[in-house]
Amino acid sequence: xxxxxxxxxxxxxxxxxxxxxxxxxxxxxxxxxxxxxxxxxxxxxxxxxxxxxxxxxxxxxxxxxxxxxxxxxxxxxxxxxxxxxxxxxxxxxxxxxxxxxxxxxxxxxxxxxxxxxxxxxxxxxxxxxxxxxxxxxxxxxxxxxxxxxxxxxxxxxxxxxxxxxxxxxxxxxxxxxxxxxxxxxxxxxxxxxxxxxxxxxxxxxxxxxxxxxxxxxxxxxxxxxxxxxxxxxxxxxxxxxxxxxxxxxxxxxxxxxxxxxxxxxxxxxxxxxxxxxxxxxxxxxxxxxxxxxxxxxxxxxxxxxxxxxxxxxxxxxxxxxxxxxxxxxxxxxxxxxxxxxxxxxxxxxxxxxxxxxxxxxxxxxxxxxxxxxxxxxxxxxxxxxxxxxxxxxxxxxxxxxxxxxxxxxxxxxxxxxxxxxxxxxxxxxxxxxxxxxxxxxxxxxxxxxxxxxxxxxxxxxxxxxxxxxxxxxxxxxxxxxxxxxxxxxxxxxxxxxxxxxxxxxxxxxxxxxxxxxxxxxxxxxxxxxxxxxxxxxxxxxxxxxxxxxxx
Numbered sequence: 413x414x415x416x417x418x419x420x421x422x423x424x425x426x427x428x429x430x431x432x433x434x435x436x437x438x439x440x441x442x443x444x445x446x447x448x449x450x451x452x453x454x455x456x457x458x459x460x461x462x463x464x465x466x467x468x469x470x471x472x473x474x475x476x477x478x479x480x481x482x483x484x485x486x487x488x489x490x491x492x493x494x495x496x497x498x499x500x501x502x503x504x505x506x507x508x509x510x511x512x513x514x515x516x517x518x519x520x521x522x523x524x525x526x527x528x529x530x531x532x533x534x535x536x537x538x539x540x541x542x543x544x545x546x547x548x549x550x551x552x553x554x555x556x557x558x559x560x561x562x563x564x565x566x567x568x569x570x571x572x573x574x575x576x577x578x579x580x581x582x583x584x585x586x587x588x589x590x591x592x593x594x595x596x597x598x599x600x601x602x603x604x605x606x607x608x609x610x611x612x613x614x615x616x617x618x619x620x621x622x623x624x625x626x627x628x629x630x631x632x633x634x635x636x637x638x639x640x641x642x643x644x645x646x647x648x649x650x651x652x653x654x655x656x657x658x659x660x661x662x663x664x665x666x667x668x669x670x671x672x673x674x675x676x677x678x679x680x681x682x683x684x685x686x687x688x689x690x691x692x693x694x695x696x697x698x699x700x701x702x703x704x705x706x707x708x709x710x711x712x713x714x715x716x717x718x719x720x721x722x723x724x725x726x727x728x729x730x731x732x733x734x735x736x737x738x739x740x741x742x743x744x745x746x747x748x749x750x751x752x753x754x755x756x757x758x759x760x761x762x763x764x765x766x767x768x769x770x771x772x773x774x775x776x777x778x779x780x781x782x783x784x785x786x787x788x789x790x791x792x793x794x795x796x797x798x799x800x801x802x803x804x805x806x807x808x809x810x811x812x813x814x815x816x817x818x819x820x821x822x823x824x825x826x827x828x829x830x831x832x833x834x835x836x837x838x839x840x841x842x843x844x845x846x847x848x849x850x851x852x853x854x855x856x857x858x859x860x861x862x863x864x865x866x867x868x869x870x871x872x873x874x875x876x877x878x879x880x881x882x883x884x885x886x887x888x889x890x891x892x893x894x895x896x897x898x899x900x901x902x903x904x905x906x907x908x909x910x911x912x913x914x915x916x917x918x919x920x921x922x923x924x925x926x927x928x929x930x931x932x933x934x935x936x937x938x939x940x941x942x943x944x945x946x947x948x949x950x951x952x953x954x955x956x957x958x959x960x961x962x963x
Contacts, residue, residue, distance in 0.1 A: 462486060463637055466494035470554035471625060472509060472591060475649045482640035482648070495633045498649070500558035502626025504634065510592040510609050510654040511552070511621040514599040515542075516581045517885075517929070518963035520954045523603035526620040535564030544585030547571045552589055555623055589621065592654045595920075595927040597892040609654060610920045610928050612661065612696050616654065625649070660795040660921040663697035664844070664875050666897035666914055668704045669751065670729040670736065673903030673939030675715040681940075683735035686901045689943035693916060693932060695741035698792050701799070702742045702900070703844065703877040705749025708734060708766055709759035728755045734766055736901070742770075744788045746877055747777025748801045748846035750809045753818045760817040776801030776844065777812055777819040784812040784820040787834055787841075795921045798839035800830055801877070803846040804862055819846065824862060828869035835870045840926060843871040847878045851910065853960035855884040855895040867891035872926050873919060881910035882953060884961040892929055903939040912936040913945075913953055 466488040467476060475498075481487070488494035498506070513529065515521070521542040528541065533556075537544050546568045548556065553570055557563065569586070571579050576588045577598055587602065592609050595601065601610050607619045616622045627634060641648045670678065678685055687694065694700050705727070712728035737745075745767055752760060760777075767774055776799075778784035788799040802822035803810040811818030822845070831841045843866045848858045855863075863874045867889045876883065879896020886893040898914025905912055916932040933950045934942040945953065 463495045463633060463640075464488040464493065465637075466491045466497040468497070468499040468554075470551040471498065472551070472653065474653065475507060475509075475625065479649050480644065480646060482637065482644050485637065485640065494629075496627055496629035496637055498625060498627055500555055500623060500625060502624070502628050505624035505626045506651070507625040507649050508616055508652050509623045509625065510616055510619065510652065511589050511623065512592055512595055512599075512609050513587055513602040513604055513621060514580070514590050514595060515587040515602050516577075517598050517600045517887075518581075518958040518961070519587075519600050519602075520951055520958070521602065522950075523606070526605045529604065529620070530560060532567050533560055533563045535567050537567055542585060543587050545569055545583065545587070547576050547579055547586055547588040549573045549576065552591075556589065559623060593922060593927070595922075597926055597929050598887055599928065601928055601930075610930055614654075616652070654922075657793055658795070658923045660699065660792040660797065661697045662699045662701065662797065662842070662919045662921065663694055664701045664842070664873070664894075664897065664917045664919070665694070665703060665900040666877060666916075667749075667880060667899045667902045668702050668737075669706050669727060669749075669902045670704075670733040671706055671727040671903070672715055673905070674901055675729065675733065677903075677938060677940035678733060678736065679715060683732060684739040686736060686940040686942070687740050688941055690916070690932075690934060691740050693918075695739075697741070697743075697918065699743045699790055699797065700741045701744050701746065701844075702737060702740070703746040703749060703846075704737065705751045705846075707752055707755045707759040707763045709755045709762055711759075712755070725751070726754045727751045728759060731766070738770070742772055744790070744799055745772055745774040746799070746801050746844050746846075747774050747784065748803045748810075748819050748844065748877060749777075750803070750805065750819075750846060752777055753809070753811045757817055764817070773799075775799045776803070776846070777810075777817070779817050780815055781812045781820060782814075784818070785826070785830070787830060787839075789834070789839065795924055796837070796839040797842060797921065798834040799842050799844070800827065800834070800871075801844040801846070802827060805846065805848060809846075822862065824865050827866055831866060831869040831871050838924070840873075840921060840924070841866075841871045842873045842875070844875045844877045847876055849878050849880065851881060851908070853881070853883055853910070853956055855886060855961075859895055860886075863893050863895065864888055867893060875917065880904055881908075882913050882915050882957055884957060886961065892926065899936070900942070901940065905936045905939045913949075914942060 462484045464486050491497050532543050532546055580586045580588055601608055604620045706729045708731050709728050710731060712730045773788035775788040790797045803819045804822040807821045810821035812820045834841050850856050866874055871891055874891055874893045876896040880899055882898045883896030912935055914934050918930040918932055919926055920928040933945040933953055935945045935949055936942045
């Protein structure tokens with residue numbers, strides 16, 4: 413038996429050696445008549461109808477983790493071994509991923525052209541340009557290399573995801589390209605060629621930072637794959653990271669007091685005159701907040717009629733003035749104001765009846781203390797938002813009691829408990845204060861303590877409704893704090909330049925997270941009517957406020 417095995421082994425070795433020594437076939441030897449060609453047996457995978465798919469490793473993690481493979485489709489370990497591959501570009505896009513050009517929030521520049529972005533991408537930097545470096549993580553770099561070509565290593569800086577924000581804040585002119593859903597309030601979204609992903613009318617087809625991911629391969633394989641996806645009955649991969657149905661926009665505003673000069677201008681030019689230039693901005697929000705300090709009453713005199721009351725700051729609004737709040741799309745009214753009590757209990761209850769008739773929610777004040785302490789709750793596009801507020805001045809300004817209407821005086825322990833309660837129910841808490849008034853751009857220490865307390869309790873946004881001029885920002889304990897927005901509709905035009913300036917804060921909430929704050933800057937042209945600032949006016953205000961914020 414050993415001899416037989418040895419002979420067999422020798423025979424096999426000789427066969428291999430003879431095969432190796434054989435000359436390669438000539439070109440003419442390799443071409444056979446069609447009648448002599450036999451069809452080889454296909455690999456087992458093809459015979460069974462199995463397709464292999466390679467997914468570019470730099471594609472977003474959500475695409476890879478949320479992928480649903482059709483029947484008889486397997487993942488390949490390399491592009492060379494795949495029938496199909498999923499990658500950037502191509503003629504059959506399956507997904508459109510939106511990226512943002514994001515700068516530190518304390519950035520004055522609002523917009524840039526794609527041409528200037530590409531110059532920096534390719535290593536060209538102007539000494540006067542706002543953008544000097546582009547920060548990208550590894551995946552984003554690989555994706556945009558496919559779109560824009562290989563970048564300059566001197567101006568496009570590879571940065572870990574966890575360090576993008578801190579690096580941008582620490583280096584002058586360093587902005588980042590990040591996925592839309594990775595935004596947060598410490599970033600400012602920069603408009604590119606007039607288009608921003610936080611715009612209400614955003615069109616991803618005409619946005620320079622939209623990336624298409626497509627399926628590539630032979631036509632037969634593509635058709636085969638498409639039919640299997642169709643039979644599956646659901647999407648193969650997420651179609652986008654910016655779903656309109658998951659976005660909620662919230663507008664917060666400053667002081668509204670339809671009295672004195674503002675009321676006079678409304679009587680003269682029409683009830684909606686104050687909103688002539690900014691009405692569309694307020695109406696376009698999903699949730700529009702108004703801090704109306706003044707009660708409506710049928711016994712309210714004409715503007716300036718009761719000089720003694722005006723001098724003593726005792727205010728009321730005629731019922732017809734509510735047409736202005738109707739016209740701007742009011743959804744929720746803050747009642748923390750000092751003057752809600754000015755015309756007595758009947759006027760407060762009359763005002764609340766008017767709000768109820770319109771379906772408007774209110775908070776920070778009410779028919780009694782229990783009513784006023786209730787948060788105003790909203791659900792929009794899957795986002796849950798809670799408004800809470802109180803008056804932090806001495807108790808005389810806040811009259812809500814067990815059986816009496818008015819603004820709610822701040823009990824910070826109670827406020828913290830309410831914030832924790834709504835947050836436990838999945839709501840994003842927005843807290844607004846009527847607080848001690850002061851005339852400066854900086855944050856008052858009197859306000860800081862209370863703002864910090866509610867931030868520590870879990871408020872996502874904290875906003876000061878008392879201010880008659882713009883005031884500082886702060887990021888604290890994961891919250892966005894704005895100490896004062898200034899006036900929305902109030903007649904302090906002649907009281908100082910700072911009282912003519914104001915903010916409207918527009919918040920973009922996506923999939924349960926506050927992604928961005930869009931600062932809308934306004935300037936009063938008279939006693940009633942604000943307009944959008946000019947570029948020069950806006951630059952001056954932002955520089956002033958960012959400096960007052962310590963940035």
